[in-house]
Amino acid sequence: MDDPSVESRAVDVFEMRLADIETVDVAQLLALSIAVRWPHRAADWQFMRSQGRGLVALDEIGRVCGSAMWFPYTETFAAVGMVITSPRLQALGTGSWLMTRVIAECGGRALRLNATNAAYRLYSSLGFQRERTLYQCQGKANGAAASSVATEGVRLLAEAELPSVIENDAQAYGVARAKLITALFQRSHGYGLFRSGRLAAFALCRPLGRGHVIGPVVASCDTDAIAVIAPHVAAHSRQFLRLDTHSEGDEFRAFIAGAGLALHDTVTTMSLRPHGAEPPTGGSSTCYAVVSQAFG
Incomplete structure (x- = not known):
């Protein structure tokens, strides 16, 4: 995919940029999931990176402040997951920025995801429709x-x-x-x-x-x-x-x-x-x- 690091955006007082998820250390991804109390281990992150693609949002000193992944199972379908925003930035549009880029990267594929209660409104605003409860x-x-x-x-x-x-x-x-x-x-x-x-x-x-x-x-x-x-x-x-x-x-x-x-x-x-x-x-x-x- 095109190098996402050329895209940047001011988020509150932060200048954020997007980068490929493969370019950051897994310890940074683990710290992000711990910050939102998700129970993933470093090995879980490594496995997901081996199976899919993803983006991270980095602040000015290279800290991971957001993530989003997609798993392109076929040319017409992908699952989306690990959409995480650092608690300090959750109301500042970082999640929407990441998801808009993910949708573009997926190139017209049908997409499916599992939305937490906190993220439901975001996905609805992007056109996702409810299917059922998990x-x-x-x-x-x-x-x-x-x-x-x-x-x-x-x-x-x-x-x-x-x-x-x-x-x-x-x-x-x-x-x-x-x-x-x-x-x-x-x-x-x-x-x-x-x-x-x-x-x-x-x-x-x-x-x-x-x-x-x-x-x-x-x-x-x-x-x-x-x-x-x-x-x-x-x-x-x-x-x-x-x-x-x-x-x-x-x-x-x-x-x-x-x-x-x-x-x-x-x-x-x-x-x-x-x-x-x-x-x-x-x-x-x-x-x-x-x-x-x-x-x-």
Whole structure:
């Protein structure tokens, strides 16, 4: 992309400039997310930079005061995330400046993001439309809750099943994310539910933030989703576990709550030009848990 550092703007008493996110040290990005109490680790930032592109807003002495990333899964669709503004600049237009540039850099792609309550008005002003609510569920896992779940046909995923995982994720999410799913597969433990030798559901779990996160989870019904999540709950008993879901199904949400993952917060999934990310017709799989709020 064009060098963003040639663009600058006066923000309050600061002269800010934009730069590629790859040009700053990860410690600066970590300090930014800590400032807004987001639980990302340095390794989380590094992984996101390996999967997407981004901009940072720098002040006159090179401090990172804002960030925004996008993940161009296809030529027609991208997810947007890690839009952060330093608390001292949140009311001064830095977020709008970053997002306007991101939209331009995405070149007409359909965009999807998860908006915090604080950022909802900003995204609305830029033309994003509300889709649905994303429920952030987290807490100390109750391994005993998994003991009564029927897990016949569930087993650890092997490398040979990666193509089926990519295919099932694409059907559920609406666009293919082969690069991301391949990278996640390599850093996650995964369980799959198999019927007649075919992958019917899966759930990946990896280190993130304060502990581990389960996602993505793809299944065609609550029962199948629970079956592939249960082994992860059992494996992380008494440890911090997180799962972000759009599901409002009684059975699934009841299991999550019983497993110790209480509702912590909600955000709003929004889209710009959403027609570019419609799920394929005839598909029955659903994303029961997203990869993360940034990746979607």
